[in-house]
Amino acid sequence: MEQVNKILQDLTHRTKNMPVLKDISAKTGLETGQIAAGAGVLLLLCMLFGLGAALITDAIAILYPAYMSFKAIESAETDDDKQWLTYWVVFALFKVIDDWSEILFSWLPFYYPIKLAFLVFLFAPQTRGALKIYETAIRPILQKHMKDIDEGIDRAVDIGAKVAAVAKEEAIKQGTNMVIKNMTQTQQQSTN
Structure with missing residues (x-):
């Protein structure tokens, strides 16, 4: 779990200045890294299916x-x-x-x-x-x-x-x- 949090923190740091992710983050209260990770998981699931x-x-x-x-x-x-x-x-x-x-x-x-x-x-x-x-x-x-x-x-x-x-x-x-x-x-x- 600690590694997952570290990856999410790094992802948040890398995506914090992306306008679209910033807007979604402001509306949802989620960090930009969580949103990016969620989008990645969603894309992966779409690909798997x-x-x-x-x-x-x-x-x-x-x-x-x-x-x-x-x-x-x-x-x-x-x-x-x-x-x-x-x-x-x-x-x-x-x-x-x-x-x-x-x-x-x-x-x-x-x-x-x-x-x-x-x-x-x-x-x-x-x-x-x-x-x-x-x-x-x-x-x-x-x-x-x-x-x-x-x-x-x-x-x-x-x-x-x-x-x-x-x-x-x-x-x-x-x-x-x-x-x-x-x-x-x-x-x-x-x-x-």
Whole structure:
């Protein structure tokens, strides 16, 4: 119980200046830490019972890192820039894999709490999980295949430019034909 009180005191100290929590605290008489802890427990219960679990998980995995990325951009230090850029690289790859595998695994008990724990591991400054995964798994693979990836991107851009040029020419051709057809019909109607 003593540890719980210590955690609540620390949470109260960290949240005491948050306007929304201050307003709720003034109306309820509860400390901001208690309100934050209650909200956290409520979110966890929702996730355990599958009520908005995907939304809660995605919101936490995107909103907090987005705000911290904003703060990193605005700060003079560069270490935090690397941490958050790395998070977004790892998160993007995870999200692609997760979107495909979620269909298979989302029905498993505790899928969303486990997914959230993994995502928190990725962005938490204490664990720096994204940096660890990036350095040990993603970076070596990307470095090994960087030339091939760059060539593939260049080919895709070239193909896209050619397709766009053909589409533009076809649009101009179709537009011109439509204008000529409308002008011809208008002239025929005015002569009749």
